[in-house]
Amino acid sequence: MTRFVVRRSLQALIVLALVSVFTFLIFQVIPNGSPAARMAGRTASPAQIAAIARSWGFNRPIYIQYLHMMDKIFTGSVISYSQQINVLDQIKRGLPATISLAAGAGVIWLALGILIGLLSAIRPGRLLDNTLGFLALTSISAPVFVIGAVLLYALAYRTSVLPSGGYVPLTDNPWQWFEHMLLPWVSLSLPFIGFYSRVLRGNILDAKHEDYVRMARAKGLSGRRVLTRHVLRNSLIPIMALWGLDFAGVVGGGAILIESIFDLNGVGQYAAESIKTLDVPPIMVIVMYTAVLVVVVAALVDILYAYLDPRISLND
């Protein structure tokens, strides 16, 4: 276990270093990337721009700028270019919305993905399976901004059943929080449900042909018991691993589109806005935060995997 933690921590450091360097470099070579010019405004004189560049250190060598940025990030004093406010504070402000989105949607897509996968696998190739399979493919192929827009139009603009966007903190008003989160949850979950149900269906059908399932029947176990104790137990392991990583992706601000469509002001939306204004510090922080999250969750998934599947050892 110690070895595993040490190795994964080293990996995380390497990932962080690479991700931060690449992200930093991308914004150095991008056209119109000069932050000083953008901060000075359209009517600024070259002298003003040079002054801004000097005061922010944009005129120094790139590697110095990079180290300077890293220093600020790790001491928590990194300031955005466009709004000139503390980036970490901004992210902290966005986290409750992002975590609300990920937690609610994660539960929904896991539960419904398993349920629908199970229903599809009971009688493969029959009407129910084919219908669910068609719906799954539709939800996987429909872009979230289409799903989100359609749901918004139908349930918020036309009928006003649900609010059209924004975020209400859970601690302010739980019911309004729920109302505001419902559409984002559903829109985000639909493609995941489709995907998870298909993966689980395949796993179940594979497992059903395993010798140990036939043997479980030969032992006299009832069909239901064979399904829950042997088929599902084995089929769900990869689903749990998948879920961990997808969940980390959403918490890490990956649901940029959903957050923007429903104006949740979460981390993803912050990332989207920062990219729009080529605001490097928030982008750097969010990218590194996501990378850490994914590495940590991947390690947790591996630990869970080793726990659920005794054939897997953490030290291989």
Added chain:
Amino acid sequence: MSGAGHLLQVEDLSVSFETEGGTVHAVDAVSFVADAGEILCVVGESGSGKSVMTSSLIGLTRAENATISGRATFDGVELVGAPERTLERIRGAQVALIPQDPMSALDPVLRIGHQIAEQIRVHTSVSRRAAEEQAVALMERVGIPQARTRSRAFVHEFSGGMRQRIMIAMALSCRPKLIVADEPTTALDVTIQAQILHELAGLCHETGTALILVTHDFGVVAELADRVIVMYGGRIVEQAAVAELFDDPQHPYTWGLLGSVPRVDRPRAKRLPTISGAPPSLIRPPAGCHFAPRCPHAFERCGEVPPLAAHSRERPEHRDRCWLDVAEKRRRRVVGGDIGLAGGKETIVA
């Protein structure tokens, strides 16, 4: 055949599968009995229907394209077409299965002791603790060292032989009346095959359990079997008490099988005799005797299906499915001689 007295009585059991290429008649009107405490060996080449027959008996052939007909009465209960609930109560409790490949027949993510205890708990009302104690005792009984510690291990932590011992422990766990073992040692190391089979036979004798043993191994048949069924192309072609079968085999296919076993008590042949040709297609089987196309003794009459009949009044239990009369068989029989050397499909080695 009268029903009374036999533990298992199978009559006209047929199993066929609808496939894209046509209907596969895997088992074709098979009839036999198994009595309490005896060891019945079923032999025959791959694809002769042995495994399908045994798994159909306990309702494990459940593919949607399968059709099962005939009768199989176990201890007074009709198995063919029985409701799943009835079969669930019988499976594992009264008829236990030992599968071909113990590597894949155990659930990889559950502890061994738990998997044995699971079966005990399905069939008897004992506590989890008690069932797990029984599992440990069973593991000790089949010769697994440090059974208590090992019952907490997972299947990948056992060797092949140990895994098959676990399957045997599992089979014995509910004191079944019948154990069906489907080539239980083919997946094992040759060095321990005989050992495992002897242990299995010994445990069956000890507990009075009947054993249907599907095998390729004539050495095993000679040592362990009370009676033998020889299957070919989904049909029984010969059945007899074990001594009869070895001393006076009636069917040319049996001659071929016996002939392709190396013998230490005979001068070594340059090449082990084989039966030329391959088992018949079970989608379009030959019209008459299934073995006729490979049989060096076939004649016109073999275009009709021979009945499974006794060849002598003194020994009504020794039956075979061949048109040759007894004298002709005696004259032609060359067990261990050249039955045909070319292109044999499979050599059966003791």
